[in-house]
Amino acid sequence: MDNPFVFVMFFGLLLTLGHVVPQAESRAFFVFGDSLVDNGNNNYLVTTARADAYPYGIDYPTHRATGRFSNGLNIPDLISEQLGSEPTLPYLSPELTGQKLLVGANFASAGIGILNDTGIQFINIIRISRQLQYFQQYQQRVSALIGPEQTQRLVNEALVLMTLGGNDFVNNYFLVPFSARSRQFALPDYVVYLISEYQKILLRLYELGARRVLVTGTGPLGCVPAELAQHSRAGECAVELQRAAALFNPQLVQMLNGLNAELGSDVFIAANAYEMHMDWISNPRAYGFITSKVACCGQGPYNGIGLCTIASNLCPNRDVFVFWDPFHPSERANRLIVQQIMTGSTKYMNPMNLSTIMALDSKV
Numbered sequence: 001m002d003n004p005f006v007f008v009m010f011f012g013l014l015l016t017l018g019h020v021v022p023q024a025e026s027r028a029f030f031v032f033g034d035s036l037v038d039n040g041n042n043n044y045l046v047t048t049a050r051a052d053a054y055p056y057g058i059d060y061p062t063h064r065a066t067g068r069f070s071n072g073l074n075i076p077d078l079i080s081e082q083l084g085s086e087p088t089l090p091y092l093s094p095e096l097t098g099q100k101l102l103v104g105a106n107f108a109s110a111g112i113g114i115l116n117d118t119g120i121q122f123i124n125i126i127r128i129s130r131q132l133q134y135f136q137q138y139q140q141r142v143s144a145l146i147g148p149e150q151t152q153r154l155v156n157e158a159l160v161l162m163t164l165g166g167n168d169f170v171n172n173y174f175l176v177p178f179s180a181r182s183r184q185f186a187l188p189d190y191v192v193y194l195i196s197e198y199q200k201i202l203l204r205l206y207e208l209g210a211r212r213v214l215v216t217g218t219g220p221l222g223c224v225p226a227e228l229a230q231h232s233r234a235g236e237c238a239v240e241l242q243r244a245a246a247l248f249n250p251q252l253v254q255m256l257n258g259l260n261a262e263l264g265s266d267v268f269i270a271a272n273a274y275e276m277h278m279d280w281i282s283n284p285r286a287y288g289f290i291t292s293k294v295a296c297c298g299q300g301p302y303n304g305i306g307l308c309t310i311a312s313n314l315c316p317n318r319d320v321f322v323f324w325d326p327f328h329p330s331e332r333a334n335r336l337i338v339q340q341i342m343t344g345s346t347k348y349m350n351p352m353n354l355s356t357i358m359a360l361d362s363k364v
């Protein structure tokens with residue numbers, strides 16, 4: 001079938017007959033969270049949190065901006081690659097219909113956090129409770145296609161990725177000096193509050209049928225080019241944001257372990273993005289990077305001020321930069337993260353890595 005017209009005819013016929021065949025080869029994949037994993041939902045929204053213009057996407061297969069906050073592929077794309085699937089579409093994409101729904105969906109939206117007041121400056125973004133509502137709506141749409149039982153199986157057998165939390169610090173607590181949240185809470189108390197709200201979100205996700213959920217902790221928030229530009233004299237990481245990450249990440253792992261114990265199953269898998277990043281920060285050259293401090297695209301000190309736009313400095317070789325823009329890793333850094341998610345030791349993956357999970361789940 002190299003004639004695309006014949007393919008469209010054939011595919012159209014399948015749909016009109018109502019025979020949408022479940023794809024048995026690979027499991028569905030669902031993505032929730034913020035800009036680290038958004039692959040284009042914000043393109044459809046009135047928001048300032050967007051990555052839909054050059055030079056975003058410069059190394060993407062189409063060399064066009066897609067809404068991914070990367071020069072090329074992002075973490076969900078690379079996990080899809082490992083699952084042997086095509087990338088999931090953004091939930092708001094009009095292309096997400098019919099057979100494509102069975103691949104999964106990406107509900108993530110740049111700018112959001114655990115808390116509803118995180119990212120309010122971005123105006124119209126899909127907060128996490130709304131992402132979960134969309135997940136419910138998605139399941140209704142799939143039910144109409146393959147029936148409720150098959151749908152539940154698809155969801156139960158799926159892999160889920162959840163990436164949240166960084167914005168609750170960067171775009172909330174530490175957004176401005178004397179922010180409302182920082183006047184309300186001392187940092188340790190704020191972290192406890194975040195973790196308790198995060199737990200409710202994850203339990204809701206479980207209620208909606210998720211049974212294998214990768215949960216990423218925050219990276220070293222104080223070491224991103226945007227923070228170095230504002231707080232660093234000699235390239236040292238910003239202390240308060242590092243303290244936030246150091247408080248948040250261990251409590252997240254503890255909370256996930258508690259949930260798993262309660263549920264009697266390893267539903268939630270923690271990915272230690274902090275340790276993964278710290279490896280490159282302490283020795284960028286060992287991983288083929290020339291710098292972990294300067295963003296490829298941006299302006300000002302460390303290329304960390306403002307947004308990455310057509311007017312920004314742009315590095316010629318994105319592969320040797322940890323950071324693509326002032327906040328987000330390059331495709332190559334994303335690849336190393338996904339490699340650790342797949343095969344990393346318990347230093348990075350708790351209680352186990354994704355290749356172990358995939359081997360376990362394929363035996364069921």
Ligand SMILES: *[C@@H]1O[C@H](CO)[C@@H](O)[C@H](O)[C@H]1NC(C)=O
Nearest residue numbers: 114115116117127129130197
């Ligand atoms: C956030 O908003 C949702 C939807 O309006 C609500 O159900 C939830 O309780 C809110 N969360 C908090 C922490 O206020």
Ligand SMILES: *[C@@H]1O[C@H](CO)[C@@H](O)[C@H](O)[C@H]1NC(C)=O
Nearest residue numbers: 343344345346352353355356
């Ligand atoms: C992770 O994956 C590799 C196989 O790729 C395996 O040898 C290793 O033991 C795993 N580590 C853990 C902690 O699960």
